Amino acid sequence: MMTMTEPASPPDPQTLPTSDEDLGVPVSVKIRERIRSAGKRFHANDNIASFIEPGELERLLDEVEHKMRGVLESLVIDTESDHNTQDTARRVAKMYLTEVFRGRYVKRPAITEFPNVEHLNELMIIGPIRVHSACSHHLCPIIGRVWIGVMPNSHSNLIGLSKYVRLADWIMSRPQIQEEAVTQVADLLQEMIQPDGLAIVMEADHFCMHWRGVKDTESKMLNSVMRGSFLKDPNLRREFLALIPDKKA
Numbered sequence: 001m002m003t004m005t006e007p008a009s010p011p012d013p014q015t016l017p018t019s020d021e022d023l024g025v026p027v028s029v030k031i032r033e034r035i036r037s038a039g040k041r042f043h044a045n046d047n048i049a050s051f052i053e054p055g056e057l058e059r060l061l062d063e064v065e066h067k068m069r070g071v072l073e074s075l076v077i078d079t080e081s082d083h084n085t086q087d088t089a090r091r092v093a094k095m096y097l098t099e100v101f102r103g104r105y106v107k108r109p110a111i112t113e114f115p116n117v118e119h120l121n122e123l124m125i126i127g128p129i130r131v132h133s134a135c136s137h138h139l140c141p142i143i144g145r146v147w148i149g150v151m152p153n154s155h156s157n158l159i160g161l162s163k164y165v166r167l168a169d170w171i172m173s174r175p176q177i178q179e180e181a182v183t184q185v186a187d188l189l190q191e192m193i194q195p196d197g198l199a200i201v202m203e204a205d206h207f208c209m210h211w212r213g214v215k216d217t218e219s220k221m222l223n224s225v226m227r228g229s230f231l232k233d234p235n236l237r238r239e240f241l242a243l244i245p246d247k248k249a
Contacts, residue, residue, distance in 0.1 A: 027059040044136040044175035045184065049107040057097060057105060064093035100134055103173030109166045113157040113192065121196075123236070124150045125243055126164045135208040136175035144204025144220075146182075148189065149240040151197035151229050159192065167192075178204055178221050186225040197229030199240050 034051045035042045042048050052060075069089035072079050079085045097105060127147030135142055146168055152158065171184045182202050190198050201224045210217045230237050 026063050027056050028063055031056065031060070045104075045171075045177075045180055047104055047108070047174075049105055052105060060105075061093050061097050064096060065090045068092050099173070100132070101174055103170045106170075108188075109163070109170055111159055111163045111167065111192065113159055116152055116154055116156045116158055119154040120152050120156075120158075121154070122151075123239060123243075124152070125240065126150070126161060127244070129165050129168050131168055131172040131202070131204070133172040133174065133176045133181060133204075135206060136177055138208040138212065139175060140206070140208040140211055142172075142176065142178065142204050142206050144178075144202055146185070147201045147244050148185075149197070149199035149230065150189075150193060150195050151236065152193070153196045156193050156195050164189075178202060178206075179223060182223055182225050186227060190227060195228065197231075197233075197236065198225075198227040199230040199237070200225045201241070201244060 031048065031051050032042065035048060038051070040046075040051075066089075069079060072085065072089060077085055079089065125147060128145035129148070131142075131144055131146050133142040134140065148164055148168075150156075167188055168185055171188065172181055182200050186198055186200050189195075189200075201222070203220055203222045205220055209215075209219060226237060230240060
């Protein structure tokens, strides 16, 4: 004798996982997988904004907070009864994602470019631009100044003075080493402006040396990048360097 059984009822959709978040996949893993699938890299000073979907930065902040709390616990810092550190993990996570490393997680600032109607072709110098970054080796502050020299041509695009500051800040607001940071600024401006020549000088204090290690508070790092006519014409290069105000002031 056969017994008829009722077909199993379909599962309640409300009880099923609806996303990777419900399955316990950290948002950082999802972002990392997208980057790898695209064949791109995610070095400390790379911008990864195009791989972050709406709402994921908020989830990433929660994830960083959770892991930062673990770091504090491993350092044997009481984050429960010490009123000074109860919210430190959240503050540090927010600082990294929305301030000091913001240049990794947001797209390039919108910049209005203007045609060179007057066919300007004389040396322009912008600076000093105050910049803030962090050493990618120890995450200690880098604080310095940048000077930018531009030799436009009739086909160059022109941008407002404040936009140089915004672009430099976008590049510097990531873990950096100074040599690569200056090159990234140069590459960005070269692509946008297309000048005949581009020169950048940066001078900075590195707290990975001031605050730790040798604890030398007097040393600074000074480096430059020269492109186009600044590289080929020693007289133009000398003029640019001579017009930079005393860097010790």
